[in-house]
Amino acid sequence: MDKKLQIPHILQIGSSSWQDQVELPAGLGWHFFQATALPSLKEYMEEEEISKFKALILEKPEDLLALGEDLAYFQPYTVFYDQSHELEVPSEELAHLLRLKQARPWDFSNKHQFLYVLDRFLYDNQYGDAFTVRDLRVRPDFAGQQTVLGQHFLKLDGPYGEEFTPIAQWVYNYVYDASRPINFWLEYEKDPSCQLQLRIQFYRFGALGEWVKDAVFSEKEMEQPLELDGAEAYYLAFSLEAKGEGTLTIGALHKRLSHGPLGEMTVGAKTLRDHKRQEIFAYFHPGDMKPPLNIYFSGYRPAEGFEGFGMMRAMGSPFILFSDPRLEGGSFYMGSEELENQITAFIDQHLDLLGFEPKDMNFSGLSMGTFGALYYGALYSPHAILVGKPIVNLGDVAANLKFKRPDEFGTSLDMMQLIIGQVSQEGIGQLNQRFWDRFDQADFKDTILALAYMRDDDYDQQAYPDILEALYELPVRIISTSRAGRHNDASGPIIEWFVTQYKEIMERDFGRNQ
Numbered sequence: 001m002d003k004k005l006q007i008p009h010i011l012q013i014g015s016s017s018w019q020d021q022v023e024l025p026a027g028l029g030w031h032f033f034q035a036t037a038l039p040s041l042k043e044y045m046e047e048e049e050i051s052k053f054k055a056l057i058l059e060k061p062e063d064l065l066a067l068g069e070d071l072a073y074f075q076p077y078t079v080f081y082d083q084s085h086e087l088e089v090p091s092e093e094l095a096h097l098l099r100l101k102q103a104r105p106w107d108f109s110n111k112h113q114f115l116y117v118l119d120r121f122l123y124d125n126q127y128g129d130a131f132t133v134r135d136l137r138v139r140p141d142f143a144g145q146q147t148v149l150g151q152h153f154l155k156l157d158g159p160y161g162e163e164f165t166p167i168a169q170w171v172y173n174y175v176y177d178a179s180r181p182i183n184f185w186l187e188y189e190k191d192p193s194c195q196l197q198l199r200i201q202f203y204r205f206g207a208l209g210e211w212v213k214d215a216v217f218s219e220k221e222m223e224q225p226l227e228l229d230g231a232e233a234y235y236l237a238f239s240l241e242a243k244g245e246g247t248l249t250i251g252a253l254h255k256r257l258s259h260g261p262l263g264e265m266t267v268g269a270k271t272l273r274d275h276k277r278q279e280i281f282a283y284f285h286p287g288d289m290k291p292p293l294n295i296y297f298s299g300y301r302p303a304e305g306f307e308g309f310g311m312m313r314a315m316g317s318p319f320i321l322f323s324d325p326r327l328e329g330g331s332f333y334m335g336s337e338e339l340e341n342q343i344t345a346f347i348d349q350h351l352d353l354l355g356f357e358p359k360d361m362n363f364s365g366l367s368m369g370t371f372g373a374l375y376y377g378a379l380y381s382p383h384a385i386l387v388g389k390p391i392v393n394l395g396d397v398a399a400n401l402k403f404k405r406p407d408e409f410g411t412s413l414d415m416m417q418l419i420i421g422q423v424s425q426e427g428i429g430q431l432n433q434r435f436w437d438r439f440d441q442a443d444f445k446d447t448i449l450a451l452a453y454m455r456d457d458d459y460d461q462q463a464y465p466d467i468l469e470a471l472y473e474l475p476v477r478i479i480s481t482s483r484a485g486r487h488n489d490a491s492g493p494i495i496e497w498f499v500t501q502y503k504e505i506m507e508r509d510f511g512r513n514q
Contacts, residue, residue, distance in 0.1 A: 009050050010118065013038070013066070014059030022111045025119040035063045041070040054078065055118055060085040061105075064097045071101065076286055077268035078122065079103040080114075099353065100286050102268060120181055120229060121260035122267060128256035128304030128325060131170045131238070136250065138168045150414040150423070152327050153187075155249045160194055160242035167248075169239040174255055175205070176236055181229035181258040186222060187251025187277050194244035198222060205233035216241075227258055251277075254325065256304060265305055265323070272342040278335050279325055281306060282346045286354075287318040292383060292510055293356055294319040294502075295347065297365035297372030300329040311499065315506055318354055320347065322372060327418065328411040332394060333372035334419050334434060343376060359383050359446065362505065366498065367391065367487070374467075375435060378442035384505050386450040388498040389487060390463040392435045394419075395428035397459050404458040405486075440470060450479045450501040452494045459487040 009029035012018055017032035024030055029050070033039070045051075056074045058064065058081040064071065083105035090098065097103075108114060133154040138146055144158015160167055176182060190196055198217045204210040212234065217226055228236075242248060256265065264271040269283040283306055294317055298307040304325040312319040322343065324330035333343065351361070362384045363377035370387035371394070377385040391397060398412040413423050419434070420427040449471075453464040464480070471478070481497055483490040506512040 008054040009052070010055050010057060011041075011053050012057040013063045014057075018057070018111055018115075022115065025115055028115075028119065035060075035066040038066050038070075041067075041073050045073070055080065055122060058082070058103075061087060061090065061098060061103065062094060064101070064103065065094060071097065074101060076100075076102040077104070077263065080106045082106070082108045084108075096289065100289055102284075102286060117260060117262070121258065121262045123180070123259075124267075125180070125257055126266040126305040128254055128265065129302070130252035130254045130304070130325075131172065131174075132252050133250060135170050135172055136168050137171055139166060142167065149249070150417050151410070152414050153249055153251050153417070155247060156242075157247045159245045160248075162243060164195070164197055164241040164243045166199075167240050167242045168250065170237070170253065173203070174236040174238070176228060176230075176234045177205075178231055178233045181227060181260060183225035183227045183256055183258040185225045185254040185256070185277075185279070187254075189249045189276055191246030191248070193246040194242055194248055195219065196248065197241050198226070199239045199241055200226075201237040201239075203235040203237065205235060225256075225258070225264070227260065229258065229260070254304070269306070270346070272339060272346065274336045274339040274342070276336060276339075278339055280333065280335075280339060280343060281321075281323040281325060282343070283321040284346075284350045285309075285313060285319050285321075287313070288316055289354060290317060291354075291356055291360040292317055292506070293351060293354060293361045295361060295363045295373070295376075296321050297333060297363075297369035297376075298323040298330070299365065299367040299369045301325075302329045315502070316512060317506070317510070318350070320350060324368070324372075327414050330368050331415050331418055332368055332391070333375065334394070344379060347376070347380075362386065362502075364498075364502065366495065370463075371435070375438060377447075378439045378444075381443045381445075381447055383446075383509065384448040384450060386498060386501055386505070388452045388494040389457070389491075390451055390453055390467065391460045391487075392439070392463045393432045393460045393466065394435065395431035395433075396462060398423075398431065399428050400458060400460075404461075409459070436466075436470070439467075444471065444474065444476045448477050448479065448505065450498075450505075452481050452483075452497045454487055454489060454494075455482050455484050457487045 007027050007029050009031060012032045013035050019030045053073055056079045061081045079101040081103060086105045132152055134151060136154060144156055147155040149155055186198060196219055200215045202212040204212050238253060259267050263269045265281045269281055272280045272282055294312055294315060296308040296312055306321045306323045308321060324333050358380040361380060361382040363373040363382050364386040365373035366388040370390040371392060373385055373387050374392060398416050401412055416423050416427045416431055420430050451464060483493055
């Protein structure tokens with residue numbers, strides 16, 4: 001492939017080129033035009049052998065108007081303009097374009113720093129994983145109590161000392177190769193009577209135990225993800241230090257590719273967090289700003305990040321993706337009232353941004369994502385809820401671990417511990433009821449429910465019949481299909497049916513042809 005096609009390219013529109021004002025990052029293609037002298041980008045890109053532009057930099061937001069249909073060459077969240085030229089009341093056309101591209105006002109006073117941000121943090125990849133408490137070793141002489149809460153939390157209770165003292169250490173190192181910036185997020189809860197700090201030790205990459213430096217992070221600093229961005233590679237070792245006395249509950253230490261100020265997990269995405277440091281990832285794509293707003297809840301994912309982006313984008317309309325990075329692969333989008341309210345607030349915010357009504361929304365998900373689609377969809381009376389392999393009785397999922405699927409998906413017990421605070425027979429009913437308390441209050445008279453289920457589902461075999469029973473006497477339109485087999489069988493046919501139903505609803509009810 002021609003080298004020109006491989007390097008990132010940036011288009012600048014303004015009165016003078018930055019290329020004459022600041023040193024550009026190495027390997028960056030720079031293209032400058034005045035707004036009054038813009039060529040056809042299609043012809044220009046073919047002539048210059050440019051496959052795509054990484055970003056668009058504007059001196060004034062009004063310069064967007066000069067691009068016309070060429071705006072299609074720029075992805076949302078990659079358009080930036082000088083914040084000193086921000087308009088208090090832009091024209092209706094300009095306001096629409098700014099929303100369409102989710103254009104960002106930015107401080108261009110330090111152009112070198114801004115270009116560094118684009119060079120290091122503006123990229124497509126997403127990835128995250130975590131060290132769990134199974135990788136954690138408590139100091140042997142700790143005099144307090146240790147309680148293992150499943151596979152994902154460790155509770156310590158006792159004295160830690162008057163000064164910060166090492167209390168626990170992760171047994172594995174992390175290789176920071178400097179190719180991409182990364183960030184860290186520690187799950188923990190503690191009593192006010194004790195304090196915590198995280199120590200990261202840096203060892204020279206390629207050497208054997210050659211210590212370079214330490215970095216220590218306070219609770220205040222850990223209120224935001226801890227970011228590491230540097231040109232030198234290291235081996236990193238992590239330990240926790242505590243002082244005072246009381247209860248300290250430690251969870252996962254998440255390690256993720258960082259997009260810095262441009263988004264969390266991916267460019268444009270946000271992380272919803274509660275006071276317990278539990279998280280949900282959320283991403284909005286404006287599409288063409290026309291109905292419907294499709295909402296997709298990612299399924300079970302040990303590797304942290306979003307799924308369904310390509311499928312949702314191909315439909316052309318606005319969409320929201322949610323992903324759950326808790327436990328081993330997600331905790332079914334249930335959590336504290338604070339966390340769940342942030343999910344609905346994110347939906348409401350973008351429903352308002354688009355000027356849509358609830359009837360202009362479709363909720364959807366597969367497997368774990370079906371719970372999110374039905375649980376949150378029940379609050380809105382949307383146009384449709386589309387699910388494949390529904391799971392709604394989360395207590396039953398945990399109960400089925402013993403006989404129906406021995407040693408498979410033990411995370412269901414961790415989920416009960418996280419949500420209910422106990423693993424018990426009573427917890428099974430309580431966990432099930434969390435869903436039905438909401439679903440039974442829903443108004444689905446104008447909602448299409450499209451459900452594809454497994455007849456021998458070993459996670460939640462009662463999901464489909466329980467949903468039918470709950471809706472039996474109500475005027476609801478239900479479209480369904482089934483396949484023989486257990487939960488993880490026949491994924492291909494289920495997904496194919498799911499996508500087909502989506503396409504039919506988009507074409508029949510919203511006049512969209514892919």
